[in-house]
Amino acid sequence: MEFEQTPRERHMHTHNHYVWLDVLKGLAIMAVLVDHHALPFAKYSIYSVSTFFIILGFNSYNSMARRNDSTLLGRLRSCQSFILFYIICSVIYLADAGTLTLANLYKSIVFFSASPPLYFCAIFLQLSLLSCCIYNLLKKIEQSSLSNTLR
DSSP states (O other): OOOOOOHHHHHHHHTTOOHHHHHHHHHHHHHHHHHHTTOTTGGGGTTHHHHHHHHHHHHHHHHHHHHTOOSHHHHHHHTHHHHHHHHHHHHHHHHHHTOOOHHHHHHHHHHOOSOGGGHHHHHHHHHHHHHHHHHHHHHHHHHHHHHHHHO
16 A cells, blocks of 8 residues: 655655755754853854754755756845845844944945844855855866766
């Protein structure tokens, strides 16, 4: 007797979904929380942020390969909601600090300088945008090595 797959199961089988990666990402997120709350066992989670960003790069690569969209505009589209989140957080932080002006908001958005608590936003966006350059470079190297082997 065969069971019909759910849409999520079909998606996971057709789009190279790695469940173990989701588990590792969840553990990395929990370890980051442990780091930020300075719990007694925080010293064991020193690689949590690095692990999270490595997984981000892997997911970013797979996303670009799946969508066949490795342009900077494509990456901006995929980060659209996160950019909005960053802008809202910047407005809240600057307003709370009493330094909310149009000039300060512009600086915080362009230079990612709103506040130390939002440092991860800058890293996330920069790596997301840089990932399309790295992806295209890897594709060119791959094409170049293929064409050299065919000669």
